Amino acid sequence: MGGILGIGLKDAEKGVGIEKVLPGSPAEKAGLKKGDVLLAMNGLSMTDQSEEAQKKLKKTWGSFKPGSEVTYAVDRSGKKMKTKVTLGTMPEELVASYVGRHMLEHATTAVAKK
Numbered sequence: 776m777g778g779i780l781g782i783g784l785k786d787a788e789k790g791v792g793i794e795k796v797l798p799g800s801p802a803e804k805a806g807l808k809k810g811d812v813l814l815a816m817n818g819l820s821m822t823d824q825s826e827e828a829q830k831k832l833k834k835t836w837g838s839f840k841p842g843s844e845v846t847y848a849v850d851r852s853g854k855k856m857k858t859k860v861t862l863g864t865m866p867e868e869l870v871a872s873y874v875g876r877h878m879l880e881h882a883t884t885a886v887a888k889k
Contacts, residue, residue: 778841778862782807790814790822790850805860808851815848 781800785792790812796802813821819832839845841864849856 777837778839778843779865780807780845780860780862787812801860801863805858807847807849807858807860810852812850813847814850814855817846 779801781797781802782793783795783797785794793802793807793809793811793813796807796809815821816832817835819835820828821832823829839862841862843862844859845862846857846859849858
């Protein structure tokens with residue numbers, strides 16, 4: 776599973792808006808705040824809606840693992856800034872909500888038996 780940032784997103788006029796920052800998340804530790812707008816990730820525009828730009832963005836994001844450092848260009852109330860975030864691991868309870876508690880327990884038991 777890839778690294779997580781720990782934010783809730785929403786569409787923004789220019790970029791990707793942060794609707795929520797999870798407490799204790801990599802985003803919070805890096806200083807990202809609700810209302811910030813992400814403009815770029817490692818130099819790749821998050822405002823360019825062309826198919827090619829979106830493919831590059833998705834491919835890049837999909838390659839990040841926990842511990843990866845990502846630099847974001849951010850707009851905070853009209854002020855542009857950059858921030859570096861070290862991505863974390865997805866909390867077990869969140870993984871469980873995606874794959875189901877039963878499957879998580881089954882996978883944990885299977886690994887423990889090896």
